[in-house]
Amino acid sequence: MSTGLAKPRSxxxxxxxxxxxxxxxAVALITALMLYPIAASFWGSLHFQHLRFGSVSQFVGWQNYxxxxxxxxxxxxxxxxxxxxxxxxAMTTVLGTGAALVLNENFPxxxxxxxxxxxxxxxxxxxxxxxxxxxxxxxxxIFNQLLVDLGAIDTYQSWLANTDPAVVLAALVFAHVWxxxxxxxxxxxxxxxxxxxxxxxxxxxxxxGPLSRFRHVVLPWLMPALVVxxxxxxxxxxxxxDLIYVLTGGGPxxxxxxxxxxxxxxxxxxxxxxxxxxxxxIIAMIQFMLAAMYIFTLRSGKGVAQ
Amino acid sequence: MxxxxxxxxxxxxxxxxxxxxxxxxxxxLVAKPTLAQAPKKLVYVVWAFEPQTHREHADRFExxxxxxxxxxxxxxxxxxxxKVLAMVNAGEQIDAMLVYNFHVAAWSEGGIIQSxxxxxxxxxxxxxxxxxxxxxxMYKGKQYGLPYYQDIAGFLWRDDIVKKxxxxxxxxxxxxxxxxAVEIKKQKIMDYPIVFEAILTPSSMYYFYSLxxxxxxxxxxxxxxxxxxxxxxxxxxxxxxxxxxxxNWKIVDASSMEMDPNKVRDVFxxxxxxxxxxxxxxxxxxxxxxxxxVADQVKFGEIPAAPSPxxxxxxxxxxxxxxxxxxxxxxxxxxxxxxxxxxxxGHYYTAERWVDLQGLGPGYTPVLTSPKVIADTSKWVDTxxxxxMAQSAVVREISKATWYPEADLVLQQxxxxxxxxxxxxxxxxxxxxxxxxxxxxxx
Numbered sequence: 246m247s248t249g250l251a252k253p254r255s256x257x258x259x260x261x262x263x264x265x266x267x268x269x270x271a272v273a274l275i276t277a278l279m280l281y282p283i284a285a286s287f288w289g290s291l292h293f294q295h296l297r298f299g300s301v302s303q304f305v306g307w308q309n310y311x312x313x314x315x316x317x318x319x320x321x322x323x324x325x326x327x328x329x330x331x332x333x334x335a336m337t338t339v340l341g342t343g344a345a346l347v348l349n350e351n352f353p354x355x356x357x358x359x360x361x362x363x364x365x366x367x368x369x370x371x372x373x374x375x376x377x378x379x380x381x382x383x384x385x386x387i388f389n390q391l392l393v394d395l396g397a398i399d400t401y402q403s404w405l406a407n408t409d410p411a412v413v414l415a416a417l418v419f420a421h422v423w424x425x426x427x428x429x430x431x432x433x434x435x436x437x438x439x440x441x442x443x444x445x446x447x448x449x450x451x452x453x454g455p456l457s458r459f460r461h462v463v464l465p466w467l468m469p470a471l472v473v474x475x476x477x478x479x480x481x482x483x484x485x486x487d488l489i490y491v492l493t494g495g496g497p498x499x500x501x502x503x504x505x506x507x508x509x510x511x512x513x514x515x516x517x518x519x520x521x522x523x524x525x526x527i528i529a530m531i532q533f534m535l536a537a538m539y540i541f542t543l544r545s546g547k548g549v550a551q
Numbered sequence: 552m553x554x555x556x557x558x559x560x561x562x563x564x565x566x567x568x569x570x571x572x573x574x575x576x577x578x579x580l581v582a583k584p585t586l587a588q589a590p591k592k593l594v595y596v597v598w599a600f601e602p603q604t605h606r607e608h609a610d611r612f613e614x615x616x617x618x619x620x621x622x623x624x625x626x627x628x629x630x631x632x633x634k635v636l637a638m639v640n641a642g643e644q645i646d647a648m649l650v651y652n653f654h655v656a657a658w659s660e661g662g663i664i665q666s667x668x669x670x671x672x673x674x675x676x677x678x679x680x681x682x683x684x685x686x687x688x689m690y691k692g693k694q695y696g697l698p699y700y701q702d703i704a705g706f707l708w709r710d711d712i713v714k715k716x717x718x719x720x721x722x723x724x725x726x727x728x729x730x731x732a733v734e735i736k737k738q739k740i741m742d743y744p745i746v747f748e749a750i751l752t753p754s755s756m757y758y759f760y761s762l763x764x765x766x767x768x769x770x771x772x773x774x775x776x777x778x779x780x781x782x783x784x785x786x787x788x789x790x791x792x793x794x795x796x797x798x799n800w801k802i803v804d805a806s807s808m809e810m811d812p813n814k815v816r817d818v819f820x821x822x823x824x825x826x827x828x829x830x831x832x833x834x835x836x837x838x839x840x841x842x843x844x845v846a847d848q849v850k851f852g853e854i855p856a857a858p859s860p861x862x863x864x865x866x867x868x869x870x871x872x873x874x875x876x877x878x879x880x881x882x883x884x885x886x887x888x889x890x891x892x893x894x895x896x897g898h899y900y901t902a903e904r905w906v907d908l909q910g911l912g913p914g915y916t917p918v919l920t921s922p923k924v925i926a927d928t929s930k931w932v933d934t935x936x937x938x939x940m941a942q943s944a945v946v947r948e949i950s951k952a953t954w955y956p957e958a959d960l961v962l963q964q965x966x967x968x969x970x971x972x973x974x975x976x977x978x979x980x981x982x983x984x985x986x987x988x989x990x991x992x993x994x
Contacts, residue, residue, distance in 0.1 A: 296640055296661070297658075297661045297953065298660065300640055383806030384823075400742060401806075403804075403806040403809060405808075406749075406806065406807075406971075407805070407971075408972060410971070410973065495751065496751030496808065496967055497751065497808045497967040497971050498751075498964050498965070498968035498971055498973055499964050500971075513633050514753065515956065515957055516633070
């Protein structure tokens with residue numbers, strides 16, 4: 246039974262059409278700037294395309310991917326990327342949570358400190374690289390001076406070309422964390438501020454200690470924010486390029502050759518665009534799988550605030 | 552009627568006259584450009600070394616050839632190769648460009664540069680060209696440019712320090728180099744008397760190639776198969792010595808692996824180093840009291856090594872190449888001929904200026920042996936020794952392979968692994984050889 250409120254069918258279509266029209270510029274822009282390059286690079290990953298051989302483009306199917314999986318360089322770079330991402334994730338999560346807890350407390354100058362924390366995040370990545378290049382310089386670096394003054398070392402060391410690969414990677418991780426930590430702090434701080442005061446009060450009434458309150462009250466509320474932090478920091482760690490470009494160039498040897506750096510070398514140094522595109526998609530797939538794993542593991546865990 | 556005819560005639564005459572006037576005006580407008588044609592645009596692409604000098608040369612060319620306007624495109628070193636390839640692949644006009652000698656093969660095969668064979672005046676220029684420089688310009692029997700400059704790497708030492716610690720002259724072998732460096736360290740003059748440009752960066756590692764060539768070793772045979780680690784053991788021997796020098800004797804600064812040639816030059820000029828291996832043309836800077844604390848104390852000579860019939864210095868050249876996207880080969884050649892050859896007065900104008908301003912080695916014998924150039928160059932380097940070394944210079948064997956950049960990177964990575972003791976020298980070089988064979992097979 247029809248009512249007087251029902252709109253004619255033609256009006257509904259025109260509304261939908263109107264809605265589509267309103268969105269059309271954005272859709273066109275997204276298609277042109279994102280979907281097309283994504284599709285074109287995937288198509289490129291299925292081709293032999295090597296700038297050194299001119300504009301030749303030959304369809305090779307999945308061969309580029311198979312070539313990559315057969316290369317030792319890929320597995321070495323994957324190992325370096327995993328170590329780099331693992332170390333940066335551990336540091337940003339632990340330090341980010343700690344700093345967010347501190348900044349959530351009331352103390353004089355809290356606003357100023359919160360603003361100060363954001364500064365590294367606002368620094369352009371290449372500038373960050375140059376900054377750390379000077380700090381770690383084996384001849385005139387301030388890090389060397391600091392350690393000499395503290396009596397930790399006798400003579401200046403080369404941190405970015407150290408004999409111990411772990412030292413070089415640690416220097417890279419430190420520089421990377423310095424840049425990305427503010428993001429984690431801000432996200433976690435926002436989550437902390439959303440924890441209801443009632444829950445804290447109830448826990449205090451139940452005579453829960455600080456650790457117990459953190460574990461049973463704060464942590465469950467932090468979980469969604471932690472998922473965001475873990476996903477974003479994983480993406481950032483796997484994409485880390487600027488620092489490596491400026492600080493180590495993937496060396497010494499292949500110590501800091503991550504997947505992102507190997508992708509750059511393949512596409513822009515060897516000019517092998519086919520394999521370079523394939524590397525890009527492999528990194529994207531790894532990131533996608535890790536993100537899915539975080540969401541599945543952390544969101545399905547007990548006591549996680551949904 | 553009459554008046555009507557008159558009127559009609561006047562009107563027709565007016566229209567006819569107006570037509571003539573418009574026609575004449577149009578004709579004059581059309582004719583104008585043919586009388587004073589707009590200059591033809593030539594695009595000249597360079598890496599960012601002294602771009603103002605390149606501009607001055609372009610200006611001089613324009614003054615000598617009023618029909619041309621040169622657009623200078625300067626690209627930073629790091630992006631040079633990528634940007635040039637991207638420009639050519641996108642069809643952008645490049646008439647003349649700087650080319651590294653180790654890209655001649657790949658760029659000719661890839662359609663980035665084109666041969667200059669058959670261009671007027673080429674044969675006359677070739678007769679003046681240094682033989683090894685001419686050889687560098689050639690690929691598969693065709694010539695791909697004219698010389699920008701040539702140079703060699705050699706051994707640099709601080710004469711004052713060597714004498715101060717009690718030695719009469721520079722080391723003649725690697726053992727002597729160790730002895731002198733240890734003594735300098737012992738007398739607490741320097742913590743690390745030696746630095747090398749050991750940074751991981753494309754087509755670097757001159758020190759390693761030079762130490763091997765200087766000792767008579769080679770890396771590849773005529774089929775471009777690696778002769779290291781076992782057929783020619785010199786690369787392994789040199790790497791063994793380097794590892795000990797870096798790790799055990801501590802006479803080489805570990806920061807070397809952060810240093811490119813310019814940084815080594817600056818550290819040397821600051822007085823913090825006694826020995827290194829570096830390009831000849833850096834001597835001009837190091838012996839210039841305005842920019843160097845060690846001016847007049849820096850000497851240049853052969854690599855310390857036991858005598859060998861194969862002893863050689865590493866040599867190279869950079870060239871002015873012709874872009875495949877040059878719209879008119881004859882026009883592009885005019886610019887290249889000026890930049891890499893003679894000006895209208897018959898002088899090697901740019902080559903002489905590069906020697907004068909930057910100490911870059913000329914690719915032509917008449918310039919190299921001219922009294923003025925010898926007199927100028929003698930102020931900062933021993934021209935007799937440098938000249939002798941240039942005569943026997945060898946170019947990296949695989950620099951004419953299309954797969955050179957990949958192979959070069961692999962070799963650098965493995966040498967660094969050995970220096971950091973991540974692999975033993977022989978093992979690292981065996982890995983490099985295997986990887987290079989794989990690269991060659993795929994190419």
